[in-house]
Protein backbone atom coordinates (compact mmCIF):
# COMPACT_ATOMS: atom_id res chain seq x y z
CA UNK A 675 0.00 0.00 0.00
CA UNK A 676 1.24 3.39 -0.96
CA UNK A 677 0.88 6.06 1.61
CA UNK A 678 0.67 9.48 0.11
CA UNK A 679 2.89 11.41 2.38
CA UNK A 680 2.03 14.92 3.07
CA UNK A 681 4.55 16.60 0.83
CA UNK A 682 3.69 20.18 1.18
CA UNK A 683 6.73 22.18 0.38
CA UNK A 684 8.01 23.52 3.62
CA UNK A 685 8.66 27.10 2.71
CA UNK A 686 10.85 28.62 5.31
CA UNK A 687 9.26 31.72 6.71
CA UNK A 688 10.85 34.89 5.48
CA UNK A 689 11.96 36.99 8.42
CA UNK A 690 10.59 40.38 7.51
CA UNK A 691 9.60 43.09 9.91
CA UNK A 692 6.68 45.13 8.70
CA UNK A 693 5.80 48.29 10.52
CA UNK A 694 2.71 50.15 9.54
CA UNK A 695 1.02 53.42 10.28
CA UNK A 696 -2.53 54.39 9.40
CA UNK A 697 -3.37 58.01 8.86
CA UNK A 698 -5.54 59.64 10.01
CA UNK A 699 -5.24 58.02 13.43
CA UNK A 700 -7.68 56.92 14.64
CA UNK A 701 -8.85 55.82 11.22
CA UNK A 702 -12.20 57.08 9.99
CA UNK A 703 -14.49 56.44 7.07
CA UNK A 704 -13.10 57.93 3.89
CA UNK A 705 -9.65 58.01 2.36
CA UNK A 706 -6.80 56.72 4.48
CA UNK A 707 -3.10 56.45 3.90
CA UNK A 708 -1.14 53.49 5.16
CA UNK A 709 2.60 53.63 5.35
CA UNK A 710 4.75 50.53 5.67
CA UNK A 711 8.35 50.05 6.56
CA UNK A 712 9.93 46.79 5.49
CA UNK A 713 13.12 45.55 7.05
CA UNK A 714 14.87 42.22 7.31
CA UNK A 715 15.76 40.57 10.59
CA UNK A 716 18.93 42.65 10.78
CA UNK A 717 16.99 45.86 10.47
CA UNK A 718 18.15 46.47 6.91
CA UNK A 719 15.44 48.18 4.86
CA UNK A 720 14.03 46.12 2.02
CA UNK A 721 13.71 48.02 -1.23
CA UNK A 722 12.01 46.91 -4.42
CA UNK A 723 9.28 44.87 -2.77
CA UNK A 724 5.80 44.76 -4.17
CA UNK A 725 2.89 45.14 -1.77
CA UNK A 726 -0.65 44.38 -2.85
CA UNK A 727 -3.36 45.17 -0.36
CA UNK A 728 -6.75 43.71 0.21
CA UNK A 729 -8.98 45.31 2.82
CA UNK A 730 -12.05 43.56 4.14
CA UNK A 731 -14.48 44.21 6.89
CA UNK A 732 -14.83 41.65 9.61
CA UNK A 733 -18.45 40.97 8.68
CA UNK A 734 -19.67 39.20 5.57
CA UNK A 735 -21.36 40.75 2.58
CA UNK A 736 -19.02 43.54 1.60
CA UNK A 737 -16.72 43.52 -1.35
CA UNK A 738 -13.05 43.89 -0.59
CA UNK A 739 -11.09 47.02 -1.38
CA UNK A 740 -7.84 46.59 -3.30
CA UNK A 741 -4.83 48.84 -3.44
CA UNK A 742 -1.13 48.75 -4.18
CA UNK A 743 1.59 50.34 -2.15
CA UNK A 744 4.22 52.43 -3.85
CA UNK A 745 7.75 52.76 -2.61
CA UNK A 746 8.20 56.38 -1.66
CA UNK A 747 11.64 56.12 -0.10
CA UNK A 748 14.00 53.20 0.38
CA UNK A 749 12.09 50.53 2.27
CA UNK A 750 9.10 52.80 2.84
CA UNK A 751 5.87 52.13 1.02
CA UNK A 752 2.66 54.07 0.91
CA UNK A 753 -0.84 53.03 -0.06
CA UNK A 754 -4.09 54.93 -0.37
CA UNK A 755 -7.39 53.26 0.20
CA UNK A 756 -10.84 54.10 1.29
CA UNK A 757 -12.79 52.73 4.21
CA UNK A 758 -16.43 52.76 3.18
CA UNK A 759 -17.94 51.83 6.49
CA UNK A 760 -17.28 52.30 10.16
CA UNK A 761 -16.28 49.23 12.14
CA UNK A 762 -13.49 46.69 12.15
CA UNK A 763 -11.36 46.24 9.07
CA UNK A 764 -8.77 43.62 8.27
CA UNK A 765 -5.98 44.49 5.89
CA UNK A 766 -4.20 41.67 4.15
CA UNK A 767 -0.79 42.38 2.70
CA UNK A 768 0.50 40.27 -0.15
CA UNK A 769 4.19 41.06 -0.21
CA UNK A 770 6.54 39.95 -2.95
CA UNK A 771 10.16 40.44 -2.04
CA UNK A 772 12.77 41.42 -4.63
CA UNK A 773 14.00 37.81 -4.76
CA UNK A 774 10.49 36.61 -5.59
CA UNK A 775 9.62 35.19 -2.19
CA UNK A 776 6.13 35.92 -1.06
CA UNK A 777 4.65 36.47 2.32
CA UNK A 778 1.38 37.58 3.74
CA UNK A 779 0.61 39.63 6.74
CA UNK A 780 -2.64 40.63 8.31
CA UNK A 781 -3.20 43.96 9.97
CA UNK A 782 -6.27 44.63 12.05
CA UNK A 783 -7.67 48.12 11.93
CA UNK A 784 -10.33 48.15 14.58
CA UNK A 785 -13.04 50.61 15.29
CA UNK A 786 -12.85 52.77 12.19
CA UNK A 787 -14.88 55.83 13.14
CA UNK A 788 -17.88 57.10 11.27
CA UNK A 789 -17.20 60.23 9.33
Ligand SMILES: [Cu+2]
Pocket residue numbers: 731733736759761
Ligand atom coordinates in the same frame (compact mmCIF):
# COMPACT_ATOMS: atom_id res chain seq x y z
CU1 LIG B 1 -19.15 46.86 6.38
